[in-house]
Amino acid sequence: HRTVTGKVTDEQGSALPGVSVSLPGGKTGTVTDAKGAFSLSVPSDAKSLRISFVGYEAKSLPITGESLGTIKLTADTKAISEVVVVGYGTQRKREVTGNIASVKGTALANLPVQSFESGLGGRAAGVQITVPNGVVNNPPVFRIRGVNSLSMSAYPLIVIDGVPTFSGDVGATNAPLNPLSSINPADIESIDIAKDAAATAIYGSRAANGVVLVTTKKGKAGRPRVMYDGWVGMTTPNRLPKTLNAQQYIDVKNEALANAGDTRRYEFNKDANGNNIDTKWMDVVYRDKAISQSHSLSVGGGTENTSYYFSAGYTKQEGILKRNDFIRKNLMVNVDQKVGRIFSVGTKVSYSNEASLISGSSGSLEGEAFSSGGLARLAFLTSPIVAPYNNDGTYNTNGGSGIGGAKGGLNVGIYNPKILLDLDHSNTEANHVQGSVYGQLRPWEWLTLRTQYGIDYILMNNDVYANNKNGDGYSANGDATSTYTQYKRWMWTNTAQFDKTFNQHSLSVLLGSEQQRDQRERYGIGRQNQMDPYFNNSEGGWLTDLSRNMLRRENYLLSWFSRLNYNYKEKYFVSGSVRQDQYSAFGEDKKKGTFFSVSAGWEITKEDFWANSKLANVFSTLKLRGSFGKVGNYAGLGDYDALSLYRPVPYGERPSLYFSQAGNPNLGWEVSKKTDIGISYGFLNNRITGELSYYYNNIDGLILFVPQIPSAGIPSTSAIATIPANVGKMYNKGVEFSISAAAVTKKDFTWNTSFNIAYNKNEITELAGALDKIPFVTSSLEQTSVNQVGNPASMIYVVRTNGVDPQTGRRIFVNKAGEEVFYNPIGAVFSYADGKQAPAVGAKDAVAYKNTNPKLIGGFENTFRYRSFELNVLLTYQTGFYVYYGSLAGMKDQRYWNNSVDVLDRWKNPGDVSETPKVVYGDNISNGSSFAISANAFKGDFLKLRTVGLTYILPETALKSIRVSGARVYVRGQNLAILTRYPGPDPEVSSNGNNASGQGIDRNTLGNGRTVTVGLNVNF
């Protein structure tokens, strides 16, 4: 034994107390004293010492003598870029053999979005984010490498600090509640998006849609760092449809009445001053400017043994729809503590209170497209000749549930949207607690034992009121519902991690087991017949009590897993993982599934032949890698879908029970076999880096809710009875390319640029046996989409049209047989060109018309810094897809509905060439209201100026005097411009939410807004 001494400092030469000094792999060790000095007795054959300290790069030093002198540690500023978070651990980026895209938290920190994933679009290759409408706190459509499921959820698994969280809309009102919005984006350190089998298989049966690992901020050793970040902003509606004014409305509708042989006529209504009423309903329904603000404050710091991070945030964001708001208050605490030399404990607790507020249906959430009270539709449907109020100041109603002002038996609208906006509410308030505690034992350098218990509780109150004056609540004389919902998840994870390096062989092995249990409970009361208009909640005065929204369910996932990583000289890499899951919702003999991956990597630049060649001067890194694996999916499966059930429902106040669900005892996982081959490269000392990859994801045993022949009488409460079964097959294959460059790195001017593009091809190769297509019906009413063998998922499924007959102004449909059929609304007669009557054309003549899956998606980001100014510009694009603009069918409907200005160009006289047929009052077939038509399908290709940010960094000298260590002010624009030929408000749209079988449908949906914010970021 001999004694080795030394002193550890930071780069500036300040002593670092509490630094670990140890023999690699051994128990022997010590820590530096207050002056940074250490003295350690080591065996005489010891060759090196390891010096490590939180927040600094660890060093390994050869023991050259008794004194090692002053050892400088450099701050670990590259920690994030060098390390990626993987399931149940981290890995150095250069050792990763899987496909993982990393996004820094700072990229999303102060975007005017409600949840972080909404800001991911364009930032990572192969990641598609579609913000489906302008309703705040609505989960975006989130796809990684295309759509990987049809009936189940295609949403990736989201894991926050090791605890998988809930996703989707978990609320039970017309205001969506995305549980991911409980995280303040400012609290996120990094987001790692695992795409291939190698990166995801450790999550086994939940990995098929990709896994998103979110890591929140932790404190760093050193003095406390206090940060404030706040912004205020304004959102304005963008590209709203243009509709007829009162005069135009009267002209068009009266022409339609005359054409229908109807003698009634619309006429102007007069306001109190005797002027013609001409209401712009868009102005009644939309905010002209919606104000939002966000504030967050965080404190982080630590010592060698303790690190902590606290944060608090508040945001209130208004949507472009009146009365649509999102408010979040959140707190988060991350604490890690070392207890002695080998034991550490820590906890993370986050709490948020979120309120999603809206008056009633926006018509934009899944299932709402045809809501009578859907506000986006009422804004373009309601006739401009009537006003929200009568001339005496009272609300304009027809004395019933509808809007008034109609004369001569002619309608003017459905509900009066002003009344709904003023009186109704449909609010969800969530209290969301996510937390975990862990204990970690590291008896030797090579062994880490860890246990973690985590919870994710969402406790929600859903508060709905539909007024008794107008709208859905009218016939019940007012209707209030309160629903209490709880989502409760606990999980317990135990892992053992072995890390060993010997003779340039580096080996790490993970073994683990995990249990996860979810319980869902929901109960509610509905009350009707309000005793007084004063009441607007279920606790008030009512005559009728009804139970509502009852639900109690549970599931359980029991797993073990293992991973092995090996590399030789950081040149050859091999890795494998395996996970076995058992899940309660599957059939008796199908509960157990095993998933795996194998992968390998080869860092070519480390080969001698390369290192000695001229190529080495150009390439700084060039790694080939490939992976193959099998993963699963069950997200969205009902807890009891495998079971056959009898439901108790009273029959005339007597007990009764009937066969209510046909289950499938053979139900098992959806299985994806993923292949990925890639090259990651770095040129010129990694000034230019990027990746190129090819992937093939073969999805076998897709769970399909297989439609059953209606006459078979399989029970169902939806439009068609289905039984889930593992029957379908589909694949996604594609190529992703990304490149980032520090293009200019002058002292005063830097330019960083990054670009990514991903091509994806999706094809369904098998549905249920002989069944080769399954139509999809939007909001249980309109068949718009189809999953068909040989085509990509969710094709637009419409009846073809061949324009308008210039001679007669009739719509020309093309029937299934390809024959042109002319439609005359008088008597609803279909006839061939020769005048012979034809069978009625309808949804049965629909064809799989166009693809809704973008072929190419990507983003292009540039950051310019000039002295204290920074300009960031992100463009995103998607091409090669179509959108069904179903709203246009409504906007050309020839019932009383108000119309798009397109109708001004309608057919009037023989010889007219027009997109709009002759108007005939009552005609709801010619323009696509009765069944979807190809005339309303449009290319969705777009290029969006997603964000533009200009930041000014305040000079340090000015700040020092006020004890501020850094400050910046910024202006940001979100969705400032869009280049597209799509005629609707926004081609990024989804009336069917995340439903993979009905994407690309724009039916009565609220558009997206355009946001400008100004913000301030201060560090103390």
Next chain:
Amino acid sequence: CQKDLLTPKPTTDIPDWEAFTLKERIANEATGLYTVMKNGKFLGGKVLIANDVRGADFVNLTTNNVTLNASWKMTAVGESQEIKEIWSQGYMAINNVNVFLAGMAAKGNAVVGDSLSKIYAGDAKFVRGLSYFSLLQLFARPYWDGAGSKLGLVLFWEPHTKLGDYSRARSTVKETYAQIIRDLDSAETLLPKLTAATRFAANKGNAYSAIALKMKVYLQMGQYDKVLTEGAKLIAGSGPFTSPGGYALEADVKNLYIPKYAGKEAVIYMPFGASPGDFPGTQTQLGYYYSPASVGGNAEYALSPAGIMGDPNWVAGDARRQFILPVGARSFLVKYSGPSPYLDFSPVLRWAEVLLIQAEAKVRVSNTVDPTAIALLNAVHGRSDPGTVFTPASFANADKLIEVILREKHIELLGEGNRAMEIIRLGIPFPGKSATVLEVKPTAPNYIWPISSDELVYNKLAVDNQ
């Protein structure tokens, strides 16, 4: 780990392996046969509404396809919501019967014993017969067209509880009627002959209501002699025409149109209760469709002045006119005046109709101005308009008497789900309703509904009408 958590048992629904193990539970399942049938998408609402709005007595006010505007316009297609819903809900009622019968045969009969299992089988067949009959009226050509040789329904007797290919071709109309009659004959034998004292409580089938239903079935088939055979078992006396089962006309017609009517005149009514699930669902409730706002409805349909309301033969003093409520320029039917959640029972068959069926059959069979038929007519008519008493002298010939019986039925059953059934049975055109909704001739394809488009997509053996 907790292995038992991997096999959780639902706590809110009963799993199939527990379904036929307990006497009380099986009794509830026997009642549940009716629950599926009385859904608002079937006999609890939409079947009745569809039959009425296809006729010319109503005017559609809201032009909303969800509330049967397309059916009213006679442009409903296989994809129309009402067509898909009625078709599938009807078949759910049928399959629920088949599943129940199979479960009873396998297990349940031994649990409940012989006498109860017979009654439950009677319930099952009653429900199945009535369900097939109701579907047949909307989705198939009338019996007179080719003597039942046209396409009828897809007939099933086997239980469907799991994934499978259940493709099956449609039987003929004649075969479907034969199945309905088999079920109802069987129900007549199996179900108890309840007495006046016990009959009205349950709102389930009994031997007498099975007979009454058969009278209507034979009427739709045009087999009037068989109507009379069945009628003979049911109708006693020569006025006031009661039955051994206790059926009789209410003295005051007003008493029929109260919420939860379950009096002597109710032969088959679908009952509702105030608990969730026990009342009809959104936009399926009779009152919601027909009542004006002031009576708690949504005024979806007003009465048409060109319909029976405007018939001068329906005299002003007729008590049944009190169910017509003028609101502004419109008139509304207010037979279903119970407000949300709309608990007025859905009248599928009532005694007055049975008497008028009997009356018509009497005349058709004898081809004379039948005095019993006149007495039956007077029993119904006289209740509402005592001032008019028909005598043989009132009718020039048998046809005139039939005309008056049919008009009587039209008036009496206005808004009770009979009109389209009556039109197609008689082979008369559906009258035009507006400048764009024209008359539909019996030969026209839209004289009857197409079948559900879902059936055509998934059942490769099914073909559509025409």
